[in-house]
Amino acid sequence: MAASISKAIGTMRQEAELLLLDFDGTFYHFTDEFDSHCDDIAAKVLIELGVPGTFEELREKGKESYQKHGSNFTIFHTMGIKIQDWHDIYHCYLEESYISEFHVTARQLRDCTIPIAILSHSNRSWITRMLEKFGLTDVVPHDRIFGLEDVDYLFKHDGEKVYRRVLEALDIAASKAIMVEDSLRNLRPAKKIGMYTVWITHGKEFSQDQHPYVDAAVKRLPDLLQGLT
Numbered sequence: 008m009a010a011s012i013s014k015a016i017g018t019m020r021q022e023a024e025l026l027l028l029d030f031d032g033t034f035y036h037f038t039d040e041f042d043s044h045c046d047d048i049a050a051k052v053l054i055e056l057g058v059p060g061t062f063e064e065l066r067e068k069g070k071e072s073y074q075k076h077g078s079n080f081t082i083f084h085t086m087g088i089k090i091q092d093w094h095d096i097y098h099c100y101l102e103e104s105y106i107s108e109f110h111v112t113a114r115q116l117r118d119c120t121i122p123i124a125i126l127s128h129s130n131r132s133w134i135t136r137m138l139e140k141f142g143l144t145d146v147v148p149h150d151r152i153f154g155l156e157d158v159d160y161l162f163k164h165d166g167e168k169v170y171r172r173v174l175e176a177l178d179i180a181a182s183k184a185i186m187v188e189d190s191l192r193n194l195r196p197a198k199k200i201g202m203y204t205v206w207i208t209h210g211k212e213f214s215q216d217q218h219p220y221v222d223a224a225v226k227r228l229p230d231l232l233q234g235l236t
């Protein structure tokens with residue numbers, strides 16, 4: 008780990024009172040087939056909602072939307088389908104077999120002295136199901152888990168509002184909170200309001216010059232927890 012990154016994590020250890028964790032891609036890694044699985048799910052959800060077209064046609068539309076916008080959620084927005092109408096159905100179709108590796112243990116999370124909360128674009132049901140599957144039930148209290156429906160479907164990349172909402176609910180100042188994400192674009196608004204920001208790289212190259220809104224980058228969540236414990 009670079010000296011500047013170790014120093015940044017050392018400052019967080021001293022100052023932070025909240026470790027706010029993204030869930031998917033931060034607690035674990037998806038398999039290479041996951042994107043294709045999401046294309047399947049989008050088509051299934053669209054059919055269930057009565058959108059005309061064959062499975063293959065709708066799958067192709069979803070795939071195009073993903074390639075264009077970088078999110079497999081965009082297809083629903085493009086078609087004018089309200090998020091309240093598809094988000095839960097989507098997560099019902101999500102299969103846990105596409106999780107390739109679960110990175111963090113209950114012990115590592117419990118050893119971290121900074122209180123933890125989760126803020127995810129997934130729904131609460133998926134998060135709690137996966138926490139249970141990987142033996143992490145009770146590691147994060149239920150009132151510290153924020154699924155997308157708990158924050159009025161506000162996306163992290165869309166602005167600071169969702170971060171303000173969660174910090175207010177937990178009564179923590181932005182300057183005392185660390186946001187941890189595998190998605191870089193979600194970290195920009197967090198930094199804008201003065202949170203510490205950590206990117207989970209999964210081994211990708213990181214340059215602070217290119218991403219000045221990122222305070223520290225680590226390969227996996229346990230690398231950060233180790234630095235904070």
Ligand SMILES: [Mg+2]
Nearest residue numbers: 029031032189
């Ligand atoms: Mg993520």
